[in-house]
Amino acid sequence: MPVRKQLTAGDWTSAALAALARGGIAAVAVEPIAASLGTTKGSFYWHFSSRDALLEAALRLWERTETDDVIALVETEPDMRRRLRMLLAVALGAGIELPGARVELALQSSADHPLVAPVLARITTRRLDYLAAMFAELGFPPDEARQRSLLAYTAYLGHAQLAHATPGAAPSGVALPAYVDSVIATLTAR
Template sequence: MAERKRLTAWDWTVAAYEALAEGGAAAVAVEPLAARLGTTKGSFYWHFPGRDALLEAALLHWERTETEEVIALVEAQPDVRARLRAVLAIALGEHEDRPTGAAVELALQPTAGHPLVAPVLARVTERRLTYLTALFGELGFPPEDARHRSLLAYTSYLGHAQLTHATPAAAPSGDALRRYVDAAIGTLTSA
């Protein structure tokens, strides 16, 4: 008999993150995840006290990888315009080698009021808007204008994510997406 791989809390977290992308918070269910991982519920309870702890771990993983790690990656760019372009390009999926968390974000929207989902969505949204506002501020826009432009950039991302999800053929891709990102940055940074 083949020996089963010993699962870790990380294995469960990654599986829950994938489930979030596929079906939102409701898709993070212990029995289906155990089946997906080829194990029993006992493995789950070895690592987590309950479903809410797993959902929270998956949400924190999304927050870290799709906000904090993206910001760290973008900060490596040489100047503010390059950082602004990079953050929008990553968010819109221009870098196909780096999957986006837009699927998770869209899947979470119907449960935005869930007691575990709501604070993470609020924290992620505010962190992203604050970061974008700082970038526009570095370009010389006054605080109120910088915040307004950050809202325009963020809602462009959300709209693009929805368009890509609902009608992928209508969303720009490849070279058209690169031109779209450049046009969006041009519009957002014009006086």
């Protein structure tokens, strides 16, 4: 009999995040995730007390990888204009495949769910504040920096929706860098 790999809470959390990206919170179901991992529900209960605990772990993973880790990555760029460009490029998937936009869109229909709402609010606030600080560092007054952060964030969300609903209409592949440059030029124009 083959030896099965011992699953960790992280394995379950990653699988739940993938399910979330595919089908929203309804897809975070123990039995289908167990089947995708080649295990039983018993393994799940070894690591989590409930489906909600798994959903919370998946949301924390999404927040860490799609907000905290992305901010840490772009912070390595010392030039603010290039940092802003890097942030938009990463968010739109240029060169790095992140499931974040798919998760974000999948969560929109559940934005009022008691586990989802505070996470979306916290992440949105953090992202907008980070963007506003970037625009302020580029020399824009606080109110204008905030407005530009909203425009940048809605450009990201709009691109994600367009790429999801009508993939052929959204810039991708070799066209994406020129699109990112155009968006950055628009966002930083005086």
